[in-house]
Amino acid sequence: MKAAIPFTTSSGHSYFYSSYNRQFLFSHPLINYFISLPENDRQWKAILRKTSEDQSVSVPGLGEFSNSDFRFYLRKFRFLKQHGFFKPGEQKNRDGTIPPNRIEQNLSQTKQLIFETTEDCNLDCVYCTYSKFYFNKNRERKKINTADAFKLLDLILDKRKPGSTQQLTVSFYGGEPLKNFDFIRDVVKHAEEHKKPDSRVTYSMTSNGLLLRKYINFLVENDFELAISLDGDELANSFRILKTNKKPSFDLVTRNIDMVREKYPAYFDRRVIFLTVRHSRNSLKSIYEHFSSRYGKTPIMSSITTTGVVDEFKEEFNDTFLKSRFPATENTCYVHELFTKHPLVAETAEVFERFGNFVFRRPGQLLNPLKKTRDKKKYLPTATCSPFDLRIYMSADGGIYPCEHISRIFELGSVKDSEVDINPDKITGTYNTYFQKLKKLCKQCYLADNCKECIFNTAVETGKPSCEFFMNKQKFTSHLTQIFDNLEQDQQLFARIRDEAFLAK
Numbered sequence: 001m002k003a004a005i006p007f008t009t010s011s012g013h014s015y016f017y018s019s020y021n022r023q024f025l026f027s028h029p030l031i032n033y034f035i036s037l038p039e040n041d042r043q044w045k046a047i048l049r050k051t052s053e054d055q056s057v058s059v060p061g062l063g064e065f066s067n068s069d070f071r072f073y074l075r076k077f078r079f080l081k082q083h084g085f086f087k088p089g090e091q092k093n094r095d096g097t098i099p100p101n102r103i104e105q106n107l108s109q110t111k112q113l114i115f116e117t118t119e120d121c122n123l124d125c126v127y128c129t130y131s132k133f134y135f136n137k138n139r140e141r142k143k144i145n146t147a148d149a150f151k152l153l154d155l156i157l158d159k160r161k162p163g164s165t166q167q168l169t170v171s172f173y174g175g176e177p178l179k180n181f182d183f184i185r186d187v188v189k190h191a192e193e194h195k196k197p198d199s200r201v202t203y204s205m206t207s208n209g210l211l212l213r214k215y216i217n218f219l220v221e222n223d224f225e226l227a228i229s230l231d232g233d234e235l236a237n238s239f240r241i242l243k244t245n246k247k248p249s250f251d252l253v254t255r256n257i258d259m260v261r262e263k264y265p266a267y268f269d270r271r272v273i274f275l276t277v278r279h280s281r282n283s284l285k286s287i288y289e290h291f292s293s294r295y296g297k298t299p300i301m302s303s304i305t306t307t308g309v310v311d312e313f314k315e316e317f318n319d320t321f322l323k324s325r326f327p328a329t330e331n332t333c334y335v336h337e338l339f340t341k342h343p344l345v346a347e348t349a350e351v352f353e354r355f356g357n358f359v360f361r362r363p364g365q366l367l368n369p370l371k372k373t374r375d376k377k378k379y380l381p382t383a384t385c386s387p388f389d390l391r392i393y394m395s396a397d398g399g400i401y402p403c404e405h406i407s408r409i410f411e412l413g414s415v416k417d418s419e420v421d422i423n424p425d426k427i428t429g430t431y432n433t434y435f436q437k438l439k440k441l442c443k444q445c446y447l448a449d450n451c452k453e454c455i456f457n458t459a460v461e462t463g464k465p466s467c468e469f470f471m472n473k474q475k476f477t478s479h480l481t482q483i484f485d486n487l488e489q490d491q492q493l494f495a496r497i498r499d500e501a502f503l504a505k
């Protein structure tokens with residue numbers, strides 16, 4: 001980051017961010033004025049020359065100041081300058097690459113193995129990433145090959161180090177995974193029989209909830225973490241329609257959820273979570289009110305996928321899913337109730353942690369709080385996870401991917417005819433080529449220290465990668481202004497974020 005960033009909130013309060021000291025400081029408009037003058041600018045000298053000590057000073061765009069005030073803030077500005085407040089902050093080296101041996105290491109300690117159990121689904125959600133709106137491989141109703149899946153599961157289980165207590169979660173994804181229940185049952189049996197004596201395997205599933213009545217006993221017996229996709233109340237959920245007759249699925253799913261809660265209340269409290277996609281038919285308010293009043297829970301929220309939309313349908317896509325039917329003020333509702341699950345709180349806490357200087361997660365950070373020593377580490381551009389470190393995803397047609405969220409064009413390997421093809425050199429070569437393509441942009445990005453973008457969402461496969469979250473100085477200044485505006489309007493929020501948000505992470 002190049003230098004100090006002055007900004008003023010809508011209520012007229014001035015601040016500046018010192019990237020060198022990693023501090024947000026309450027400021028004075030004159031200090032911000034001096035900061036914004038180009039280096040070696042002598043404008044203030046000219047202003048002073050034209051005014052005698054008993055005259056007020058007129059500053060272009062700011063108004064009149066008493067001569068003593070002007071001189072006081074000029075002295076303060078010089079003092080801060082002398083102490084490095086306006087120096088450019090240390091930039092992280094973003095020339096990092098992934099070495100081939102990292103793949104083997106990641107496979108031996110991966111946290112989650114996800115199977116696309118079947119491509120088949122009993123819903124026909126209007127916003128599904130396999131709908132007409134998105135580029136993707138044609139989907140049939142393919143079921144995953146059990147022998148191939150066992151091969152990959154065995155490989156992951158075998159690579160676990162003896163005595164490793166690290167947990168592996170085996171997850172079932174779809175389509176609707178319960179449409180291939182036999183596979184789920186066989187994998188659980190296989191994992192229990194083949195896991196190493198000390199190792200822990202747990203299970204999870206993402207389901208639309210339509211088949212829960214039939215299979216809930218099995219899920220409870222095996223203590224599955226059950227993530228049910230539901231977008232809120234009846235209107236909010238109305239993009240999720242039944243495949244057979246295109247009618248809303250809300251009533252059927254809700255009846256099934258109520259049945260689970262009634263029959264297994266302790267399991268429901270402990271292991272059932274909700275996944276909600278935010279779109280034009282719901283709002284933070286409607287989502288919070290529905291889930292808290294009905295289930296005493298707050299869902300995990302995600303935004304509708306906007307990458308990979310086919311040009312022909314872009315306008316219809318925007319009109320259908322992105323044009324909100326709710327006023328913008330809805331976005332600041334229930335900030336205290338949702339707290340760290342509220343996007344505004346999450347973003348504010350992250351900005352303070354990544355750009356500020358008062359959150360310490362490791363003892364070593366306390367020894368070097370200002371992080372001004374030369375950091376020799378090379379960081380990867382973007383926020384992409386290291387392949388297979390967090391998870392490994394096998395699609396129903398045998399493709400291997402780093403996760404379930406990215407386009408099928410990024411296949412990293414395969415399992416076919418009981419042969420697992422994972423080539424570490426090829427995989428790291430692909431990642432490093434992609435990083436090479438994007439690092440120039442990331443090096444100029446003011447948001448880089450709080451980047452949340454994955455390389456696979458940046459059109460990196462094309463000759464022209466781009467990032468919708470890229471921030472130049474101007475955008476970053478607006479971002480900080482927005483955050484401080486929100487904090488000024490709700491002064492308790494800052495205290496709560498300071499006291500609670502970081503511990504909650």
Ligand code: SF4
Nearest residue numbers: 384385402403405454
């Ligand atoms: S979206 Fe990207 S960063 Fe996130 S889990 Fe998938 S591969 Fe990793």
Ligand code: SF4
Nearest residue numbers: 442445448451453467
């Ligand atoms: S937000 Fe985009 S441009 Fe900025 S660092 Fe992250 S990936 Fe790079």
